[in-house]
Amino acid sequence: MIDGPASLEILNAIKNAEEDDHVGAMLIEAEGQVFCGGASGEIDHGIYRIGLNARKPIVAAAQGVVMGPGLAMLAGAHVALAAQGSSFGFLDIREGVWNADLFQSLSRAVGSRRALEVGLTGRIFTTPDALAWGLIHQVVPAFELDDRAEAVAHALAGANREAVRSALSKL
Numbered sequence: 001m002i003d004g005p006a007s008l009e010i011l012n013a014i015k016n017a018e019e020d021d022h023v024g025a026m027l028i029e030a031e032g033q034v035f036c037g038g039a040s041g042e043i044d045h046g047i048y049r050i051g052l053n054a055r056k057p058i059v060a061a062a063q064g065v066v067m068g069p070g071l072a073m074l075a076g077a078h079v080a081l082a083a084q085g086s087s088f089g090f091l092d093i094r095e096g097v098w099n100a101d102l103f104q105s106l107s108r109a110v111g112s113r114r115a116l117e118v119g120l121t122g123r124i125f126t127t128p129d130a131l132a133w134g135l136i137h138q139v140v141p142a143f144e145l146d147d148r149a150e151a152v153a154h155a156l157a158g159a160n161r162e163a164v165r166s167a168l169s170k171l
Contacts, residue, residue, distance in 0.1 A: 014054070029146060050073050059152050063083035066082070090119040102119070106135075
């Protein structure tokens with residue numbers, strides 16, 4: 001679970017990786033069966049804009065239940081993978097709140113109409129939905145998730161860095 005301090009740690013790790021010339025790509029992996037946050041403490045709202053200003057590619061690999069800031073990180077990653085059987089949700093409406101930051105993040109990945117529909121209904125959606133909508137790029141068996149995500153990150157890290165930086169600056 002990504003709580004307030006963990007979201008800050010992730011953002012600090014990304015900042016440090018951006019400044020390290022030896023780092024060519026970043027990988028955010030799920031730890032356990034929940035890829036979410038917000039239930040315990042303040043969230044650093046930069047987590048909702050995680051990939052917008054990145055100069056190096058971010059790969060995210062999620063499994064289990066993906067919601068809240070975890071959903072935003074997945075939506076903001078440049079390449080996103082998820083384990084088969086994962087479920088996704090923009091559930092804030094169920095608590096009587098509207099998370100505009102999460103809506104904007106999800107909108108950039110799946111379009112505003114789809115983000116509005118899942119946000120207003122608070123419904124859970126599946127990996128086939130997430131793949132069809134463009135939220136994720138690959139669905140893989142859970143036992144292959146880490147290896148596949150690492151392979152993607154290594155491939156991106158080995159790409160021409162100036163070309164990658166130029167591509168990301170055009171987003």
